Amino acid sequence: MATALYLAHLNPVTNAHVEIINDLKSQADKIIVMPVIFMKEDSEINSKSFPFGFEIRKKMIESVFGDSVEVSRNYTFFAPFSKYMPPLLSPNSWKLRKQILKGIEDDYFTYTGDKAEGYMLKMYRLRPKVGTRKSISAASVKEKMYDSVERADSGWKNDVPESVAKIIQENWSIIEKFAKLEDSTTRVLGMKFPKEGWSK
Secondary structure, eight states: OOEEEEEEOOSSOOHHHHHHHHHHHTTOSEEEEEEOEEEETTEEOOOSSSOSOHHHHHHHHHHHHTTSSEEOSOSEEESOGGGGOSTTTOHHHHHHHHHHTTTOOSSEEEEESOHHHHHHHHHTTOOEEEOOOOSOOHHHHHHHHHHHHHSSOOSGGGGSOHHHHHHHHHTHHHHHHHHTSOOOEEEETTEEEESTTSOO
């Protein structure tokens, strides 16, 4: 039985993510969606780039797919995040690979729409399938949501499933909070990490 592992931010879940997951369902018997999580001690770190916590993103995914996909916490980085660098040389990066594959049988593949990420997944022997990057990005949807706090509705609801829009509206205070803040994200080798928790 083939298993597809979808590692992504999913912050928030967009129509493009839904399209990708539906496509994976035609290629595999089991889909495991792994929204990335950044933990510092016992708390998840959220920021302007990563506003919604794991449980809200899980609710978004399940609002669209029910129990036809599994949502896993195994794609979790633990602070300090610098310990995962440099990739391939850091023992912690290989521990993350083991964590991602926990309970996964031999017949699996990972999916990404990013060529650089696909190369990295290949280096970690995670059997990537690299798709085409979609026109709708979670980053652009977030920007529209943040714009909606200050101005009239920016049309962000057109880019997400109706059930996801409802969950976002229920948690609109999160968007209002981060709209006022500077982004506290650092980019290392093409991957974004919260600045909080990067080093000791």
